[in-house]
Amino acid sequence: MTIKSMTVIPMTCIQTALALFALATTAGVHAADDMTIRLATTTSTYHSGLLDFLLPEFKKDTGYTVDVLAAGTGKSLRMGQNGDVDLVMTHAPKSEAKFVDAGYGVLPRQLMYNDFVLVGPKADPAKINAGNDVVKALAGIASYNATFISRGDDSGTNKKELSLWAQTNMEPNFAGYKAVGQGMGPTLNMASELQAYTLTDRGTWLAYQNKLDLKIVVQGDQRLFNPYQVILVNPSRYPGINYQGAKIFSDWLVNPKAQTMINSYKRNGKQLFVANAKSSLIL
Structure with a gap:
């Protein structure tokens, strides 16, 4: 009986190939994660429909997707404290000041009010x-x-x-x-x-x-009076968060385009929020 020759692949080659595949897969996941921003926010920005109005335009401008966790200010700030999100959008000035003073949040910015x-x-x-x-x-x-x-x-x-x-x-x-x-x-x-x-x-x-x-x-x-702020989670405390994406979103929100959109958003013909960001950045 003739035994046909066959190619034997050394285990080291297989292991190398598997390692490279794993690295490529991980890189792909990280790349996808880098284009996703986790936002914890009060339910008012969600139930009012404002975020549904803003986020498609943000994705169009930047390519980023924003995952929204609407849970109220207290829970949103706790998610920020735990490093479970990349930024928060809330409306409780005293609690927000404590959040920043304790080192959980950075770059607080006025955004709007109603x-x-x-x-x-x-x-x-x-x-x-x-x-x-x-x-x-x-x-x-x-x-x-x-x-x-x-x-x-x-x-x-x-x-x-x-x-x-x-x-x-x-x-x-x-x-x-x-x-x-x-x-x-x-x-x-x-x-x-x-x-x-x-x-x-x-x-x-x-x-x-x-x-x-x-x-x-x-x-x-x-x-x-009801003021809203957007605050980034501190990357020094939580290095694994998507700080770059969160910063881009924060910059976009306080720019003239988004501020104009906030002012123009109406329900039943009435304006819901008044934009009041102090910064006017150029993207």
Whole structure:
């Protein structure tokens, strides 16, 4: 019987080939990761539709994809503290200052602002008649024991609400007070179903108002000002994050193009946010 000759490939060659394949695969994954930016943000930028408006244009301009984790300000900042995201976009100035001062965040930038509004049943059972005094209105809701739905989720809106309750010198522990641990959209839906009062950012209110059986009962109080910042996660603390991509996104957001887009974004014919970045960078 004739044995046909065959080529024997040494194991060292196979091992080398496998190693090169693994390196190429890993390089491809890292290349893909380098073009993906992880953003943790408050639910208001998501539920208002603003990010759906901005992100396709950002990808068109830069090639980057942004993965959005909409979880409220408190959870977003914690994700930044853990190095789980590349940057945060939030609206709780005191918490953001602590985030930066503790070394978790760098390059905080003003981005935009809107305001909070107090909404409630169209019949206004608490008879607030508070004009633009939100603290007086909250005190009236508690005294009447009306139903008040709190997000109760450590979000920027929840932090603002609790700071306003503190100014009433009353604890929000009356029978009608319900903390639900939900985002702004579900909280508004629940308030509408229960004919309750709640505090909401104006952007989400404008996005949802046509679906709700509620009205604005207090607006215009200076204490309802609602500023947003974008902050990069510190690469010195977390070297594995996509700092370069996050920086490019931050630069893009504060540039005239994105700032103009933020100002032009409307729901039901009304502007949701006012751009107020101090920087005008050239990409």
